[in-house]
Amino acid sequence: xxxxxxxxxxxxxxxxxxxxxxxxxxxxxxxxxxxxxxxxxxxxxxxxxxxxxxxxxxxxxxxxxxxxxxxxxxxxxxxxxxxxxxxxxxxxxxxxxxxxxxxxxxxxxxxxxxxx
Numbered sequence: 001x002x003x004x005x006x007x008x009x010x011x012x013x014x015x016x017x018x019x020x021x022x023x024x025x026x027x028x029x030x031x032x033x034x035x036x037x038x039x040x041x042x043x044x045x046x047x048x049x050x051x052x053x054x055x056x057x058x059x060x061x062x063x064x065x066x067x068x069x070x071x072x073x074x075x076x077x078x079x080x081x082x083x084x085x086x087x088x089x090x091x092x093x094x095x096x097x098x099x100x101x102x103x104x105x106x107x108x109x110x111x112x113x114x115x116x
Contacts, residue, residue: 005032005047024053031057 005022013021019029031053035043042056057063067088070077085094104110 005043028053031062034062035060 005024015029015033016026018032019026022029022032024032032043032046035046035053035056039056039060042051042059045051046053046056051059054063065088067084069081069084071081085097089097
C-alpha cells in the first residue's frame, strides 16, 4: 500500500508544496488533485497501489496522446506527416482535422485563425 497522497481538499498548501510532501512531480500532483475532484474512485486505486497516477489519468480520459510529426517544408515531410495522422487518429477525427485545415487554407493561411 502506498502512502496516502495529499490532495487539494486537505487545505492550506500550494500544489507545489503538496507535490514535495508526496514525493511526486507538480504535474502528477495536478493529476492527483483532479482525480480527487472528478474521479475519487480512481484515486482510491492509486492510494491502494493498484494503479499509477498516470494510468488513472488515462483511465479517466485526461491523458493526451502525443504524436511527433515532421515539420519541414518539402513534400516528403508532408507525406510523413499525413501518414502519422492516419496512423494515430480515427477516421472521424481525421475528417475534423481536414475541415480545420480547409478553413485555415480558405483564410489564406492567416495564423490569427489559430487564436479564434
